[in-house]
Amino acid sequence: xxxxxxxxxxxxxxxxxxxxxxxxxxxxxxxxxxxxxxxxxxxxxxxxxxxxxxxxxxxxxxxxxxxxxxxxxxxxxxxxxxxxxxxxxxxxxxxxxxxxxxxxxxxxxxxxxxxxxxxxxxxxxxxxxxxxxxxxxxxxxxxxxxxxxxxxxxxxxxxxxxxxx
Amino acid sequence: xxxxxxxxxxxxxxxxxxxxxxxxxxxxxxxxxxxxxxxxxxxxxxxxxxxxxxxxxxxxxxxxxxxxxxxxxxxxxxxxxxxxxxxxxxxxxxxxxxxxxxxxxxxxxxxxxxxxxxxxxxxxxxxxxxxxxxxxxxxxxxxxxxxxxxxxxxxxxxxxxxxxxxxxxx
Numbered sequence: 001x002x003x004x005x006x007x008x009x010x011x012x013x014x015x016x017x018x019x020x021x022x023x024x025x026x027x028x029x030x031x032x033x034x035x036x037x038x039x040x041x042x043x044x045x046x047x048x049x050x051x052x053x054x055x056x057x058x059x060x061x062x063x064x065x066x067x068x069x070x071x072x073x074x075x076x077x078x079x080x081x082x083x084x085x086x087x088x089x090x091x092x093x094x095x096x097x098x099x100x101x102x103x104x105x106x107x108x109x110x111x112x113x114x115x116x117x118x119x120x121x122x123x124x125x126x127x128x129x130x131x132x133x134x135x136x137x138x139x140x141x142x143x144x145x146x147x148x149x150x151x152x153x154x155x156x157x158x159x160x161x162x163x164x165x
Numbered sequence: 166x167x168x169x170x171x172x173x174x175x176x177x178x179x180x181x182x183x184x185x186x187x188x189x190x191x192x193x194x195x196x197x198x199x200x201x202x203x204x205x206x207x208x209x210x211x212x213x214x215x216x217x218x219x220x221x222x223x224x225x226x227x228x229x230x231x232x233x234x235x236x237x238x239x240x241x242x243x244x245x246x247x248x249x250x251x252x253x254x255x256x257x258x259x260x261x262x263x264x265x266x267x268x269x270x271x272x273x274x275x276x277x278x279x280x281x282x283x284x285x286x287x288x289x290x291x292x293x294x295x296x297x298x299x300x301x302x303x304x305x306x307x308x309x310x311x312x313x314x315x316x317x318x319x320x321x322x323x324x325x326x327x328x329x330x331x332x333x334x335x
Contacts, residue, residue, distance in 0.1 A: 011320050012313040016291075018298050047327035048320040051273055052292035056266055060181035060198055061191075065173060067199045069166070072206055 006030045006037050010044055169206055176219070177202070179294065180226045186289040187230040187282060189274055193237070201229045216303055223296070223304040227286050234282050279326050284319035291316060 001009075009027050013019040019027075031037050139145035180201050185194035204225055212221060277285050290296045290304060302309045 008317070011317040013298065043324055043327065044320060048288075048323040049292065051269070051276055052288070055273060055293050056270060057178065057182050058185065060177035061195060064177065064181070064195055064198050064202075065170075067195075068173070068202045068206075071199070071203055072166075 001026055001030055003030075003034060003037055006034070007040050010037070010041050015041070015045060015049060169209070172205065172209070172218075173202055176222045179219075180222060183223065183226045183289055183294060184230050186273075186277060186293060187227070187285055188234065189277060193233065197226070197230050197233050200233070201226050204229065220300060220303050223290065223294070223300075224306070227290075227304060231282055231286065276323060276326065280319055280322055284315060284322065287312065287315045288319050288323075 006027050009019060009023065014024065014027050017024075031041055136145065177198065181194055181198045184197035184201070185191065188194050188197055201222075205222065208225075212218070216224075277288065280288065286305070287301065290301050291298075296304065298309050298312050301312045305312065305315075307315075
């Protein structure tokens with residue numbers, strides 16, 4: 001090992017024992033016979049290692065925890081965060097629960113579509129309306145009423161009257 | 166929150182001390198420490214134990230501190246000039262065996278002031294926190310040779326500062 005390599009090792013691990021044992025012995029022998037490298041080692045120890053030995057350590061001031069607590073407990077949940085949490089929660093559901101949620105969702109959507117395309121009427125309401133129209137029609141043709149569905153006879157066009165007969 | 170408080174109690178000291186050495190100002194260190202623990206709280210569930218919790222904490226601390234310094238770009242204003250920093254007392258005093266703690270703090274703070282934030286992080290992790298080169302590589306997410314290279318440059322800088330002081334004193 002030449003002086004350059006030895007000084008390189010002194011800067012990066014020799015003084016701290018972060019070096020292979022074999023290399024350590026070679027460097028040690030070199031330093032013993034080389035005054036300049038010996039001085040370099042002493043200079044590195046004095047300027048880059050010694051000043052940091054036994055440095056004072058401080059406890060974290062208590063107001064830091066108060067700040068953290070305040071920030072975490074008062075932080076508003078934004079819409080994006082809310083949405084992200086919802087989506088995340090959905091995808092981490094266990095499979096049977098996911099299947100159940102999917103089935104219910106499909107049923108709800110199907111029911112909504114049926115309701116929407118039936119003009120907003122339920123079957124019972126539809127049947128009841130039709131029965132009422134039929135009763136009025138029977139009352140009209142048997143002479144008990146002179147109107148159908150709230151319309152007076154004179155309000156009907158000729159075509160309506162043809163169909164009413 | 167109680168569980169998180171326990172994490173805080175365990176790691177607040179090392180987080181605060183690293184932040185203090187890297188940022189060099191108490192108020193900045195407090196802000197960095199707070200930011201670190203808020204980040205840790207948000208990411209704790211995603212921590213996969215691929216690395217030790219301590220290493221993970223150091224990584225978050227270092228990244229937060231470096232980002233904080235970039236964001237606030239106070240470095241330019243706070244870089245200590247040679248005359249102002251070390252003056253004529255530095256070399257005589259810190260060689261002395263009985264350097265008082267306050268003076269040692271002063272010297273350390275000023276020495277760190279001569280380094281770039283990245284070099285400072287290396288010196289803090291190695292010389293103050295006493296992490297192994299391998300752990301430093303994990304914290305900094307670089308390979309071990311890059312750790313050696315950064316440490317080498319940082320120590321060369323400290324050596325040149327010392328030489329400058331000695332020449333100035335003669």
